Amino acid sequence: MSANTLTISEIFHSIQGEGSFAGWPCTFIRLAGCGHGCAGCDTGYAEKKGVELEREEIMQRALTFQAPFIEITGGEPLLQPAVYPLMKLLCDLDQKVLLETGGFISVEKVDKRVHKIIDIKPPSSGVAQHNNPDNIRLALEAEPPHRHTFEFKIVIAGKEDYEWATSLLREHRLTESFTIMMGVSFGKLDPAELAEWILRDRLRARLQLQLHKYLWDPSRRGV
Template sequence: MNLKISETFFSIQGEGPFAGYPTFFVRLFGCNLKCTWCDTLYARESDKYQSITLEEIIKLWENHYSSIPYIAITGGEPLLQPEVYPLIDRFLNKKCIVCIETNGSLSLKHLPPQVIKVMDLKTPSSGMADHNLYENIDFLSSKDVIKFVIQDRKDFEFALDKIKTFDLISKTQVYFSPVFEKLSPKELANWLLEVKLPIRLQIQLHKLLNLK
């Protein structure tokens, strides 16, 4: 069983609930969206991927990173490839902590409950807000994350409206992340302080550290 893999790498997790931890990343190739500020275009717009078996991926982790339990499965959009589910199961069977990063346009209902889900709700500046699958909110719990990537005040107000409409604060963790080099983290921080809601400001730690 093979997956189309854009890359695997070992780095500091820069986002999500395990930010700061050394993590083994598996980036799957292909995406069904075209966000305007996408920072991983190479994972969807070229044919530069490898066809790798599940066993090869697991062996890579076992041989080099098995002391690290944190696994991030990302993309692209990892849920486009059905083979991602047995990959997740294999890592879970190895007692790993698996986090999947998804754009929120495909159903989460088949993901195992142990998986940490970091799901985008796309904002207007992405150009992809019409693709949000809001029924996915029902598959999230307090261990999971909804992430809004914020470029401007319009995005910010859009996100606040969705938080209220779907009562997100009571259901899951909510993160606001500024578009890198488009909105300053300080300005977004000030906006968050104004609204006085338990929303986490997320800054892409790996970019600050100039890491992968």
Template sequence: MSSLRITEIFYSLQGESNTVGLPTVFIRLTGCPLRCVYCDTEYAFSGGKKIPIDDILAQVEAYDTPYVTVTGGEPLAQPGCLDLMTRLLDKGYTVSLETSGALDISKVDPRVVKVMDLKTPSSGELDRNLYQNLQFLDRKDQIKFVIGNEEDYAWSKAALNEYQLPERCQILFSPVMGRQDPTDLAEKILADRLPVRFQIQLHKLLWADARGK
């Protein structure tokens, strides 16, 4: 029976993306090949518990909500993640995938809503961006820029034009909590009239850094 190593499965409000605020089941897979300096889920780098996909589906069903987010760590580091998402979709769930953008997304079920990072300079993982992934994004998908300083903002703004990102998919600009003043970032977006969605991590405002929220 196919299994995945899972750090946690929990029910909360979606804190990011274009479904922010909606009750959602989160499946956090264990493991990540990246080490972003601002990472807030280092506890998911190792450990976890191997759970059969059938049991994961049963846990999700118990929460009785149509929205499921598969996250990490980096969920695509476990090949069985692809099967999990397809099985969730076949059961009628709206499934989103939070991925770093460093691993190939070409085999992800096209019904999945992909929320993919493009790593900014201050992440420390700029060289891990896999730009070939851009061709597999469409209008339902989202690219997230996590912005920690002025250099990140300038780099992100240039990337919008270089890769014609607003024509491909939805764009999210998110401040690094404690590093980038959110008001300052919002004012820059307005001044430059950028075609992006500004977001703050709702779950951190509500529950600080509590796990399982």
């Protein structure tokens, strides 16, 4: 396996279902491999073996779709060292690159032009202790316009998660400077309930519905 090879689960074109770019057509490059074992992971299939592809081929396939955004996702994309030059080269080609990461690995080495959507895992994930504090620090230290390339996402499964998340957001004053996307763990919490909590607490967070799960069968891959 060369330094320019990545293990890929799938490359596909769909509607962005999450984050502040939800609704836009987007090309997804899903890297295989993770191993964090979050409870409620909805891309468990990407944890398994993928196919090895050369960077040039990955870029060629992704660019074919001519989508306004290219998202690098997983699995956990930052586990593969070759992902960093891939993101940089896509940025050099004037592509708008989004990165979706589980939040366990520091985003320090990610090209500054990449829009980083960083998960903050709450207690129900079973892995909250592995959230990398470096990512909040990097976001808080970033100057504009780089600061605007950080976004945080928290998937809430119940009241305990919500209270944990609001306390963390308050502690770091994250809602004052960053887009905070708050979604529900599909089938575990009614989005209307989360909406009520956000409104009650005057929380500056955006309610996120995973659009692709409403548009298509929630268990379908490649959407």
